[in-house]
Amino acid sequence: MAVKKTAKTEKTKYAVGIDLGGTNVVMVLVSQDGKIKADRRFSTQADKGPEFVISNMAGNVLEMIKEAGLKAAQVKCMGIGAPGPLDSKKGIVIVAPNMPGWKNIKLKALLEKQTGIKTGVENDANCAVYAEKWMGAGKNADNVVGFTLGTGVGGGIILNGSLLRGVTNTAAELGHTIIEMNGRQCGCGNKGCLEAYASASAIAAFAKEKIKAGAKSAITELVKGDLNKISSKTVYEALLNNDKTAQDVWQYFTESLATGIAASLNSLNPQVVVIAGGVINAGDRLFVPLRKDTAKRAFAAPFNAAKIVPAKLGEFAGALGAAGVVLNESAYYGIK
């Protein structure tokens, strides 16, 4: 005799999401519709090595679940966003440049062993962009391109609702689209990559170069003459005071980012382009010139079809997206 399954007998599914950064770990416990039930944030302490970092994360996951009044069995899966390059299919971090000892670390296997929860490992920028598609600035859109601006420039591409991974799961490296052939040296070894023009580090580097070359600027006073202390925030502070050098730097930055966005619009024709990272706090000072500069560089049809918007989810984006993508695309991560 067949037993009818009713909606009531179905358990609500939960997932854990972790954003593993070189400095901090952010984690969330979410229901399958993306509601945050609990969250944690703590120092990565990367200097203690991968073994410590992983067991510290595993311990925090189990505690967080317990404190939320749930049992580990109610948690369907766990996603962890990690800095690349990584093998997301196997769940291995190949190397994490900012974390000592992270080389060929079987992150999926180790976390599964220590928590008993099926785990998927995904590129951190992919997670942040997926989160915006799932619950944030790209909600209800099926085709979303995202740029995460920080020390580097990360990217994520969602087409027809799914993360674009490519044949070796290394797609969406949008920070390494060359916007200036034989241009500025990029950290990746190539020249002229978007990352060398549109990262927070690039903004600081432009300002430093200009001042070293003789430009007078309020930035110099802001860092008390120590040019190594220039950050994107210093540049922004000077920009608010109508500093000419800061304005030039900012214009170069927005034009460069616009060039990268235009390439995405012309090749992928998405509905939404999400920009994430601390720099989006500049609001209209960023988005007004950015949209204007992009309009000049992209075809009208894809430009008009796409909203270019700031990310909405802030510091939880990476963790939320890690949970969301592993929950919604579990088969890819070998999770039933």
Added chain:
Amino acid sequence: MAVKKTAKTEKTKYAVGIDLGGTNVVMVLVSQDGKIKADRRFSTQADKGPEFVISNMAGNVLEMIKEAGLKAAQVKCMGIGAPGPLDSKKGIVIVAPNMPGWKNIKLKALLEKQTGIKTGVENDANCAVYAEKWMGAGKNADNVVGFTLGTGVGGGIILNGSLLRGVTNTAAELGHTIIEMNGRQCGCGNKGCLEAYASASAIAAFAKEKIKAGAKSAITELVKGDLNKISSKTVYEALLNNDKTAQDVWQYFTESLATGIAASLNSLNPQVVVIAGGVINAGDRLFVPLRKDTAKRAFAAPFNAAKIVPAKLGEFAGALGAAGVVLNESAYYGIK
């Protein structure tokens, strides 16, 4: 009483494919497994206006089917690759710059009326790349990126076996990825697009500029001093004779194209990159430096995963691909 359908009662499906160019029309009649049953090639006579061009194509389609011993009813559908911009969903050519009078032409509706065959209209570069994925250099690959090099640079992207169209069906404009911010003027109005560096016209333009600027070159003799007669073929001829100017031009061309290919590899991570157009006749003189230059500009994983290869289907690619994409993705074109 239900009648069982057997394999024998199923008809073999056929499709017509048309490649509508400013100079020539190429058409094929193919079986659903891509075998060419008949083909035709004739002058477009674009100067006679869209009405003439369309009825001339319709007449040729019906004749070609008849001559192949088939009835129009055995032809499931027809695909036509047309120069953009167009509305592939509605089957309208918005404007065809090289064909007088082509403005908001309801190509799908007109061809359907005159032939009785359900028709889909697709961007010509998309068709050429789709053909290579279906029957040519990208056969058996599900993720293929293609560049068609001619007067301009067209692009096509196939992901998970399907054409990437984007939300306004204007995706894959790979010729308009900016590789040099504020660089060379492109015909599209923007600056620094790949098309301004990697088209056959760009090769000729580079050579002309260099010679005008004083470079001595065998090219000058080849065109008997008339620099307006320089074409990519002249440059290639001089290249074969180890002409220094031709070598410089060629190197600039391959580096530029490599920059565009690298962007595709890093963002889309495909299995195959197909290059089409007359310039592929240069063989190893093109593909050896191209692969080397791309390796320098792309990440190792996506570079190693992708074959960079010449197109195989020659002049039939556009027509074959038009038939193939409309046959295989008929629902998109509103064909049951």
